[in-house]
Amino acid sequence: MNREEAVTRAQELVARMSVEEKISQLRYNAPAIDRLGIPAYNWWNEALHGVARAGQATSFPQAIGIAATFDRELVRDIAETIAEEGRAKYNAYSEYGDRDIYKGLTFWSPNINIFRDPRWGRGQETYGEDPYLSGALGCEFVRGLQGDGEYMKAAACAKHFAVHSGPEAVRHSFDAKASKKDMAETYLAAFEMLVKDADVEAVMGAYNRVNGEPACGSPALMSILRGKWGFKGHFVSDCWAIRDFHEHHHVTETAEESAALAMNTGCDLNCGDTFLHLLDAYRAGMIKEERLTEACVRLFTTRFLLGLFDETEYDGIPYSVVESPEHLALSEKCARESMVLLKNNGLLPLDRKKIRTIGVIGPNANSRAALVGNYHGTATEYITPLDGIISFLRDEPVRVLYSEGCDIMDDRIEKLAFENDRLAEARIVADESDAVILVVGLNETLEGEEGDTGNSYASGDKADLLLPPPQRGLMRELAAAGKPVVLCLIAGSAIDLSFAEENFDAVIGMWYPGARGGKALAELLFGDYSPSGKLDVTFYRNDSALPDFEDYSMDGRTYRYLRGEPLYPFGYGLTYGDVEVTGAKLSEDGSAVEAEWRENGKAPTEDVIEVYVRAEDSPFATPNPRLCGFARVKAGKGAGGSARIPLDPAAFTVVNDDGERVSGGSRYTLYVGTSQPDERSFRLTGRRPFEFEITR
């Protein structure tokens, strides 16, 4: 069904509704209208990395890990899988009469906010700090979720529009101030791609204000979205964000005024309950019925596009696809591609024949909670790092010793014990072991979301980039033990890993790797495959050089604007192989880079070839070269090949101070390699990208 047809049917249906009925349909938990044959529908569903909060579903790595794969096809496959499981669950739940929250087909995913500041607790939900990566992968996610069938398979939602990245604690009252250049270049760029290139069906407004206007009632933002970009889908408020207008932002006085402001600005659907006041606002003359009709038509257009009133090609998708072996394998593939090898002095891959006892230590080593991050479904099988290592070594004559080492946050495990009551055990295990796998990090109780609405775990941002104190003590203790140590970080954000870099033999960033992530880790450790994930955020040395958390200027933030050296740069990640780009040129039509590469005889591996661009003559170029293309390659040991790497169509543009995208001039340098062209990446990898200049 095309949009035109859906709109027509929506218009016909809405025309039969009273104004009260129309208004009733503008809330996330829309009631049935029996006389019109309209069933109840709950718009609220979540699927950042698998169908969330509705029971069983394939659990993929958290979004920040998905993006670290730099793998367009994979992201699309994942989203297709989510849509397939979402449909299967929708079919089954509907048959059972269960039309509750989290059981519909409108997923409020992806989150394509820019992970501007590493302290943001919800940065884990995003595709990292780069607008092009976020937009490119976000488009794939939308395409995968929405499908290309007769009907839309599931509706995606680009959130949170816009300029939204913490602090969580003040999100309901905060005014994010962003320059026109930062808006266009950074904060809105991915949204523009999802609207214009991927036809995302919905956009969700943010909690905060943007340059003075609440994001869910911002004429400025709406004119960009609908006016400039031609967005045709529906706009939904973040949950209880419209209530914030009068309660926290104080841009209105009453709930009626807030409802009217949101509605009149173009917000069609309310997650929350402020639209309960729409009828009063309408009766008070604050809203025209035409606008209510328009909103209602948009919402029913989505419902018709999804085929919710028809038989569709998806009705036969059986429940058994949920967590099917193929889907679980895809989750494992994503976990494998997402893990980032940050340091390796040669210890990895471990030689299982030389290890008799392996110590697995740390508060995240056997934590199921740490596997999944936030907004997660329920997995049938959880494989923690410890589980994965035990399983991997089941038939080997290797003893696995374990110690929790410390609580993830508290200073002791047992209430009546002294501080650090597992530190001795951790040291004993290390002393008994030939090698130590130390698994530290966070979980959704420590980094997450201001806890007043959908996320039942009260949590928030990080105060700084350090691991909690007991984990730092544990790292110090194990450094003192003098054994070979692999530090594995499970977290959804950049952490200050300076101590680990200095003291341990190998460092792995695992993100939140999904329910089966421990299996992928074990296989990585013992060399069943070569790691190939790349950082989608900068790992700073510490937070001392970071701007204030509330400062939304991009100056000094993320790899494009960074001054000084990070600990681990954006785009960085080692492999067990050594893929070198030996040559590259722009394709004849200018839409891609054609690269030649070889693997220098170390080990077969996948790797990501990244293309960065610097506009040499423009005063508006970002301070550092920016990502404009990427592609995964698969390299046999000692083999080579060529790759066509599609380029950002905006690769040769810049954004001026008025927020206009203009030509970047005639001279550009392109860098093509397996990392950024910065000095730190060079020192970490020993290789510089292939570099060439073009003129246009």
Added chain:
Amino acid sequence: MNREEAVTRAQELVARMSVEEKISQLRYNAPAIDRLGIPAYNWWNEALHGVARAGQATSFPQAIGIAATFDRELVRDIAETIAEEGRAKYNAYSEYGDRDIYKGLTFWSPNINIFRDPRWGRGQETYGEDPYLSGALGCEFVRGLQGDGEYMKAAACAKHFAVHSGPEAVRHSFDAKASKKDMAETYLAAFEMLVKDADVEAVMGAYNRVNGEPACGSPALMSILRGKWGFKGHFVSDCWAIRDFHEHHHVTETAEESAALAMNTGCDLNCGDTFLHLLDAYRAGMIKEERLTEACVRLFTTRFLLGLFDETEYDGIPYSVVESPEHLALSEKCARESMVLLKNNGLLPLDRKKIRTIGVIGPNANSRAALVGNYHGTATEYITPLDGIISFLRDEPVRVLYSEGCDIMDDRIEKLAFENDRLAEARIVADESDAVILVVGLNETLEGEEGDTGNSYASGDKADLLLPPPQRGLMRELAAAGKPVVLCLIAGSAIDLSFAEENFDAVIGMWYPGARGGKALAELLFGDYSPSGKLDVTFYRNDSALPDFEDYSMDGRTYRYLRGEPLYPFGYGLTYGDVEVTGAKLSEDGSAVEAEWRENGKAPTEDVIEVYVRAEDSPFATPNPRLCGFARVKAGKGAGGSARIPLDPAAFTVVNDDGERVSGGSRYTLYVGTSQPDERSFRLTGRRPFEFEITR
């Protein structure tokens, strides 16, 4: 080192102490006395089912499950294993200088209180409701823990002395009133066995008063313990129980008076801090130094017996014994023997060749917390029922579907959802499946201990015998699905399983089966072995016929005094085989029953042959026959054998109303079979025990 030698060395050491130093050693966290070369020692350690709260340790089924094996040798093996791991951990921790709580060699286990009322949250810690079973297995536990080496391997502690079995909520102020007959026959019997037959090194007093006297300061109880039974070890208070004297029991006015009362009555060691007031009490003339010396000598006697000041044969026990493959195998063996098959209409064992899809449903199906009960250590590998089933079927063409079904207690999983938000999923899974494994029950947050001291989880008793409401709703839903259902209960106590008995094909009582319990369950379900556990508590039909929880009269309680029929009787448990006792007689010396048995061609199995006795002529006989012997047998399919079943030396005695154990007269009936001789057992099993009369 024998006790005499230890006493001498203790006397010599204590003689060198000032009164202040002596007093300092009478608290659980005894400080070092450097001038005498005495290191700090924390007396508090726990090991009901594995070394607890000190990190890694082999996790055995909770005590209530251990006892359901009715397996003396196994209990001894388990306790030996605990002592081995305790020594290994003590060696390693001491070397590291860690002498904190839970890291010493004085284990406050076993708990041999009689599980008098099924609502008691700590009943899970006990060996059930029968004094003989509790005493016999308790003795094995003590022997295993203390060992028979040159030095005592670890010190056991019989707790809580006495008449202690809830309610938890009032334990600090409650006065348990028990008749002389109930005291001797029920509440003290197991303690007497542990003191007289197994030389238990320590006894812990209870929180409550007993017939008006606080148990940790009761002349009546102490005169029995030290006077009548000749107890030579040390007496320790329950934690902060002495504070209860003045704060809750109001038998004293001040902390000094409480300390003096406990000390003067014979309590040697204070878990808590009231003995901080001992010095004031001593200076006020309330305590004689001789008594302080005596207490201190008793405590140092234990420390010398343990070899804490010597080199011992245990010093070389390496850390690697902790969770060794042999120890883990023993835990699995215990889990296998502990599971009780309560109903089987023929569905079990499942035929894996006939099942294409199996549904695993319920809040305990994938809960690690439910595996371990309270007072647990940390396992390196947890195998939930779901994990176990998945692993078991890994190479079979069988699909495993899972649904949590409901929260273990709350009415919904997702905060914003309607009630019962996983019920549809559970039904969908059932409808998709050829058979359903439904795993319900409790965990230590729902049944446990009044939460003010050592157990950091605030919890308590059960209000009734029903599962929490959402689980009842889940059972109803699955009964309506009409699929074959195996109901698996994970709980540490009797639950009203009437609905399951009526509606499901099979019912299994798993207790808290230990960290690897899910493996044992899967093997049972698919017939890798035959279940053979027996109920060590009565499963009542409901709580309507139960006396008041605070009523400590045994009248109407437990199988010996029960009127009416239970749902599942004490001693009951099916197997996949059919062991029949075909003949039995008293051995010539009267110390055992010699039984002939055969397996009637159904399946190889282990089983428990139980002996019950009724004194036919005594007015003091318990209303129903009581257990006086038990032995495990191992039966090949269709094979048979003979067994010598040792008898309780008190089998032919009764306890009169003055609490004196006297002859039960000349005529006795003995019942020898795989269950009690009651009508309900007969109807459930289809077999009556072999019965014969003797005269003496």
